[in-house]
Amino acid sequence: MNKGVISILLIGSLLGLAGCSVKASQEKELEEKLAQSQKQIEMYKKEQEKLEAEKKKEEEKPIVVDVVDPNTNEVIKTFLPKEMGVGSNDEKYKEEIEIWVKELARGSDTTDGYDQRMIPDKVGENGEIIKGSPRVILEESELLDKLFSAFANGGTVELPLHVSESGYQEEEVAQLDEVVVASYTTNFGSSADGRTKNIELSAEAINNVIVGVDDIFSFNTTVGPSDAEHGYQKAMEALNGKLVEGIGGGICQTSSTLFNAVDKLGVSYVEKHHHSLNVGYVPKGRDATVSYGGKDFRFQNTAGVPLLLKAYTNNGSLTVEVRTSKANQSQINNGNN
Structure with a gap:
């Protein structure tokens, strides 16, 4: 075999080895990409599972409506619409709420209501003004509308108190x-x-x-x-x-x-x-x-x-x-x- 033939065979062998090396490198890179993609897929699945769990938890969480006194910022009543029969016995729960609102505004035999008649101001012996107190009205229909709306999604309802000062300067x-x-x-x-x-x-x-x-x-x-x-x-x-x-x-x-x-x-x-x-x-x-x-x-x-x-x-x-x-x-x- 002459030197030319030997050179050709040697070069071919080297090219073959180089090709195998490149193929192995590409396969390794592909495997790494696949592994990375798989990892990303697993992370996405976990994130979706977390979101689904939070959504389910939120759906299972009861709807709550708090009624707040705007003068004190205190919660005076908490309603759980589902337990009250909202959506299943609307006629009954509305009747009960109307009675509660009426008593809240006008009072009962044992408790005072939010409605307060005006105690008028007076002129003192020396011409000074002796202050009384303004008229306060709890708007019953307005409160009912706010409550019925809040029972759908929950939230806070502030008492609609309308205050009327005496009409003089x-x-x-x-x-x-x-x-x-x-x-x-x-x-x-x-x-x-x-x-x-x-x-x-x-x-x-x-x-x-x-x-x-x-x-x-x-x-x-x-x-x-x-x-x-x-x-x-x-x-x-x-x-x-x-x-x-x-x-x-x-x-x-x-x-x-x-x-x-x-x-x-x-x-x-x-x-x-x-x-x-x-x-x-x-x-x-x-x-x-x-x-x-x-x-x-x-x-x-x-x-x-x-x-x-x-x-x-x-x-x-x-x-x-x-x-x-x-x-x-x-x-x-x-x-x-």
């Missing part, structure tokens, strides 16, 4: 006693008995009270309990068609005198009741009986201007005046406009 107060726009006087005699004392106390309670524009005045809320603890005495009062002795007898003369005074203006009546028998201090049908914790005399100031109540006794008579400023006098709605 503090700078007006000094002029509110300038003009008497309405008044009424009744007589009760001059004897120093329990009835006289009760009329004097209740008149003092409403004296210098500010009734702002659109304010709702409540006699019972303003005067408070007419009991012995607050200085009221025994006197005759009308009850179930009869005259009987009771603590606080006589305060109805104050409420009736007030009614006849404000009735000369454009006010709206929220609550008003007559006695079970005729009374002698006002004409028939012109009385307004009250009983703390029961019947009340309430009116809304729709006269268009803030008013100041004045009430005083003098030699066996009771006078209630309604006053305002000279600037307001021409703007009063007296009910005939």
